Amino acid sequence: MQENEELQHPLLNKSIETAQKRVEQRNFGIRKHTLEFDDVMNKQRAVIYEFRTHLLMTDDIREDAMQFLDDAAGNIVDDFMAAQGEFKEVTNSMVNQFIAKVLTLFPVNLVRDDVAKLMKNPSELQHYLRDAVWAAYRRKIQIEGEENVSKLEHIVFLMTIDKFWKDHLYEMDGLRESVYLRSYGQKDPLLEYKKEAHAIFTTMMESL
Numbered sequence: 189m190q191e192n193e194e195l196q197h198p199l200l201n202k203s204i205e206t207a208q209k210r211v212e213q214r215n216f217g218i219r220k221h222t223l224e225f226d227d228v229m230n231k232q233r234a235v236i237y238e239f240r241t242h243l244l245m246t247d248d249i250r251e252d253a254m255q256f257l258d259d260a261a262g263n264i265v266d267d268f269m270a271a272q273g274e275f276k277e278v279t280n281s282m283v284n285q286f287i288a289k290v291l292t293l294f295p296v297n298l299v300r301d302d303v304a305k306l307m308k309n310p311s312e313l314q315h316y317l318r319d320a321v322w323a324a325y326r327r328k329i330q331i332e333g334e335e336n337v338s339k340l341e342h343i344v345f346l347m348t349i350d351k352f353w354k355d356h357l358y359e360m361d362g363l364r365e366s367v368y369l370r371s372y373g374q375k376d377p378l379l380e381y382k383k384e385a386h387a388i389f390t391t392m393m394e395s396l
Contacts, residue, residue: 296320
């Protein structure tokens with residue numbers, strides 16, 4: 189063979205062609221997999237960005253604030269009742285635990301007798317707590333002033349969303365790097381990623 193002389197042989201040509209096809213198929217598979225993984229994040233990103241844009245473009249987000257307060261109150265009742273399980277009678281300990289749980293999040297005054305009466309009806313207990321929280325919030329508006337609270341709502345919402353979203357991105361990166369190990373257990377990494385990504389996103393939104 190002379191230098192720069194072209195290599196020509198049927199077996200060699202076929203081997204090179206086969207190798208090229210395999211590399212192209214592998215690269216296509218990697219790109220497809222990357223797009224499928226990115227699609228999961230894009231859907232989550234759309235939810236967060238839509239709400240963030242709404243906060244930036246809307247002057248009055250009081251309704252959003254009240255909805256968040258309502259959701260948080262409902263979560264407290266749901267989580268507490270789920271932890272208690274079935275019970276025949278309401279004890280002082282249960283009432284104390286519930287009020288203590290509420291006070292970790294909301295500075296509200298709850299009447300112990302009212303809580304005890306409503307504890308067997310979670311729906312009514314949720315409404316009772318929501319009304320107490322809304323009343324406390326309205327008192328805060330009266331004290332701080334409508335304009336000040338309105339500005340504060342925007343600041344708190346945006347800062348909280350940005351913090352939780354950045355932490356979520358870090359967690360999703362870690363999940364994406366580790367999920368490929370599931371293939372050793374005969375599990376589809378993409379399906380595992382979608383399942384856990386949904387759970388992580390749901391938890392993040394509840395925490396937010």
